[in-house]
Amino acid sequence: MGTPKKRQRGEGAISEYRTKAGPRFLIKFYVDGPDGSSKAVLKRGFRTRREAGAALRSEINKVDRGEWVQPSKQTLTDYLSEWLDGQRLAPSTISSYRKNVRLHIDRHLGRTPLDRLTALSIDVWMRKLEATGRADGKGGLSARTVKYVFTILRSALGDAVKHGHLAVNPTDRCSPPTNSQARPPEMQAWTAGELSRFLRWAEGRDPDMALAWRLLAYTGMRRGEALALRWRDVDLDAGRLAVRRSVGVVKRKGEGEKLVEGTTKTGQSRVVDLDAGTVAALRAYRAARGALSADLVRSTALVLGSLDGDHRHPERFSRRFLGQVRRAQKAVGEEQVPTIRLHDLRHTHATLLLAAGEPVKVVSERLGHANATITLTVYQHVHPGMGKQAADRFASLLDESPEDEPGPL
Incomplete structure (x- = not known):
């Protein structure tokens, strides 16, 4: 068997190294920085060359599509705190956002690294809020409240993409409550x-x-x-x-x-x-x-x-x-x-x-x-009664119309 074909710089590389637990593999690929310089990125710990190869192809595809971002250890809680500080909204709106982030996002997703959030984990979180999300432990949140909290998260992650913290917004592939499910309570009015x-x-x-x-x-x-x-x-x-x-x-x-x-x-x-x-x-x-x-x-x-x-x-x-x-x-x-x-x-x-x-x-x-x-x-x-009034009003228009009135040409 011949030696493996040497990869070009844009294709990255796979290398084997030894550990006490046995051989492991690392991948190496390059990304361009904002200033045009090229930076090598290493990822270790793959158990097989096949696993490393799949990971390398995935990372290079992200680079090619412009979706690769620098890994970060920043948690969702830390990011949302920073994000809220930068919002230009009414004080009452910011207060509402902070309360909902604290009660319904930080408690469940807050420790997750920002770049580890997935559409699946967010969907699971929403279903949990619907089932047992009340802060007092007395059941789930309404679909309307869940959608409101989801909207806050979606906006925050959208800004994370815009500022280069995320490649894509995972909420784009989520399934929040529909408008029908989240409709407001029936409106009441006095006569x-x-x-x-x-x-x-x-x-x-x-x-x-x-x-x-x-x-x-x-x-x-x-x-x-x-x-x-x-x-x-x-x-x-x-x-x-x-x-x-x-x-x-x-x-x-x-x-x-x-x-x-x-x-x-x-x-x-x-x-x-x-x-x-x-x-x-x-x-x-x-x-x-x-x-x-x-x-x-x-x-x-x-x-x-x-x-x-x-x-x-x-x-x-x-x-x-x-x-x-x-x-x-x-x-x-x-x-x-x-x-x-x-x-x-x-x-x-x-x-x-x-x-x-x-x-x-x-x-x-x-x-x-x-x-x-x-x-x-x-x-x-x-x-x-309003619908009946409209029906009667329409009928009266025809009753009052002359029978010999010419029709449209």
Whole structure:
């Protein structure tokens, strides 16, 4: 048998060496650095020449395709920490990312070297989250939450490819929950009668909070936007207010939590017109606040601030709403005031306007959606009876049409 054919530089090389456990093989191949220089890479520990040859061909193919990256010992946890520090996102978004990384990624995949992640290991991780992923040990996470966490990981690994830490993004070949599986919980909204009933009850029990609930329901503002509203943003004479900012809770492990003001969800301001009744309610509310302290009605004061002039805590604000809904149910009956979340006042605003035939574009502008398509997507649902109204409206068009009207040419 002749001597093995000598490999060319671009083909790499295989060499045998001795160990106490017997012969082993190493492979050697070359990669070009960013500065154009060539660097030799060695990998050891292969038990057979065949195994070494297969590994060598795989590495050279990666080099040829531009997919080879320098091996790194950096763990996923360390990379994600560095990645999060470099993101330009709203503080509340970064806080949410950190929490989900800590609870759902670091605990399961964090010790894995970044370049050892595979599509299979990520799929196994997602199935584990769905089965037993809750941090309190009480079952699995919803498909919606799993998809959200997967999206964070996918974005981070996409940046790892862009910055040269990975050759390919393993999440490209994964199977996260589908959009259908991860759809949000069914949207709840009050009818006009249910909203009116609740507000009348609240006005008789807690006028200040009744004003807050009315403001949210009659404008469609998000919780954080309403809690960041200042008197300089409200023009009672013109009957409008400007939504310019939002406040949210930012939590970081070991640092507690704080309330931080930022832009609105879309990053854009908007003007929302007010009805006469809400203007009158705001005037009465401002007069009552001013009687307590002039500081509470200065132009820079928060409209829905605490008596100390501080932001109300968004989460406690939501819990207070739920508490009042429960008390209203005891007073007038649960069927008269069904249970909804605070955010559902925004859904109620949109749903009632759309049901009344208000143009989607107008509703979209009041809600502060980036475009009307979002409004149409979110509010595909309708109150019972709207479909029947549409059917009757279509039939009436034909009933009113002259029988001898000429058809299309």
